[in-house]
Amino acid sequence: MSECGKVKIAVLVSGGGTNLGALISAQNEGILSSGEIVAVISDREGVYALTRAENAGIPHETLVKKSFPSQQAFDDALDKVLTKYQAEVIVLAGFLSILGEGFTKKYDKRIINVHPSLIPSFCGKGFYGLRVHEHALARGVKLTGATVHFVNEIPDGGEIIMQKAVAVEEGDTPEVLQRRVMEQAEWIILPLSVEKVCADKAKK
Numbered sequence: 001m002s003e004c005g006k007v008k009i010a011v012l013v014s015g016g017g018t019n020l021g022a023l024i025s026a027q028n029e030g031i032l033s034s035g036e037i038v039a040v041i042s043d044r045e046g047v048y049a050l051t052r053a054e055n056a057g058i059p060h061e062t063l064v065k066k067s068f069p070s071q072q073a074f075d076d077a078l079d080k081v082l083t084k085y086q087a088e089v090i091v092l093a094g095f096l097s098i099l100g101e102g103f104t105k106k107y108d109k110r111i112i113n114v115h116p117s118l119i120p121s122f123c124g125k126g127f128y129g130l131r132v133h134e135h136a137l138a139r140g141v142k143l144t145g146a147t148v149h150f151v152n153e154i155p156d157g158g159e160i161i162m163q164k165a166v167a168v169e170e171g172d173t174p175e176v177l178q179r180r181v182m183e184q185a186e187w188i189i190l191p192l193s194v195e196k197v198c199a200d201k202a203k204k
Contacts, residue, residue, distance in 0.1 A: 007036070007201050008035070009088070009089045010085055010091070011037055011053075012078075014042065014044050014097065015044070015049060016047065017050075017052045017093065017094065019114055022186070022190060023091065034198035035089060035195065035197075039081070039085040040060040040061075043097045049094070050062070061081055063077050063078055071098075071100045075099065078099075078103070079103065079106070089112065089194070092151065095113075096128060104151055111150065112151065113150075115146065116146050117144055118147060119156055119163070121141070122139075122144075124154075130174045133174040137172060142167070143166070144168055145164050146181055146185035148161045148163075148189050162189040162192060166184045
């Protein structure tokens with residue numbers, strides 16, 4: 001924990017960083033007050049999430065997964081960076097790399113992910129990004145949403161922290177639905193969930 005008593009958070013990203021943006025805004029507005037983002041780590045070079053971190057004055061690093069010879073080598077490198085920043089809570093914010101079982105066990109109940117559906121619907125291996133919304137529309141569901149959950153060795157299989165439903169509207173495209181789920185669910189419940197986990201951790 002940092003000197004000011006806040007739980008140290010590392011945010012893992014792979015793309016534009018819209019959820020990272022929501023977390024930074026929540027931190028600035030005092031919604032996220034029990035934790036502090038101390039590092040942003042990307043598994044891809046040059047993504048806009050790194051620019052968001054730079055603009056917010058948050059240290060950032062890149063670990064390109066495909067440059068590592070194995071899952072274990074990537075996990076070990078990531079663990080080393082997290083240790084460097086003394087990260088206590090890890091947030092996967094659009095992070096597309098799979099984490100190994102040994103890594104998830106080491107950080108049990110300390111890794112948080114946001115998924116763009118109401119788990120257990122449209123989740124698990126292969127369900128990410130627009131694919132989730134394409135499947136939701138193809139199935140004809142009237143309600144979708146987002147789920148924040150702890151990460152374990154099973155993709156999208158960890159304990160649920162928070163969920164929020166979002167209506168599917170007539171004429172929705174995957175892109176339109178994706179945006180609505182972000183605005184009405186992901187960007188709201190992710191900061192709230194991170195705050196809850198950090199507040200609980202700070203009490204221990």
